[in-house]
Amino acid sequence: MATIAVLGNGRVGGNLATALTRAGHEVTVADRTPGAAASAARTARIVINATPGAGSLERLTALRAELRDKILIDVSNATVDGPDGLPTDLIHPGSSLAEQLQEALPETHVVKTLNTMLFPVMTTPTMLTQTPTAFLSGEDPQAKHAVRELLTDLGWHKEWITDLGGIHTARATEAAILFVPHVIRSNGFTPFAISIAR
Secondary structure (H helix, E strand, O other): OOEEEEEOOOHHHHHHHHHHHHOOOEEEEEOOOOOHHHHHHHHOOEEEEOOOHHHHHHHHHOOHHHHOOOEEEEOOOOEEEOOOOOEEEEOOOOOOHHHHHHHHOOOOEEEEOOOOEOHHHHHOHHHOOOOOOEEEEEOOHHHHHHHHHHHHHOOOOHHHEEEEEOHHHHHHHHHHHHHHHHHHHHHOOOOOEOOOOO
């Protein structure tokens, strides 16, 4: 069992919090009330960033002390959104939100994952008719191992999880968000995920 703080109580954060609690973890969800994020991060071993990606860097940089020596799982994508709320471009082209977070929080172990799918798939990967892929990007092997264990608790088979390497590889998975508006306009909000076929 791990003590986990989920920053963000929207559809993504709420979905993850419910599933991780069901899996037996001690989970705290931080909403936007003043001090909630700091309080939740301070007492957790693992912190999940499920805040809107456009403001994540500023929000999490303010928690530098609380996030020291913690594992920070970043599931957000930092995008410029169009009038319909769907992403049109990346806020950090040539980089990624995960890289920016790791640079701003050098004493925190940032791991990028679960950002290449619609949110229901994050916690129920078996809902898809084809095998999805969850990618891992991060510098610390022990942190990635801990995140891999959490993914298995969420129903991800070990062979569905692909470690891409260092945090710089997150720019590839974050760029995959640019597929999303086109897929949604083509097929609606039917759950889907990026998958590597072998």
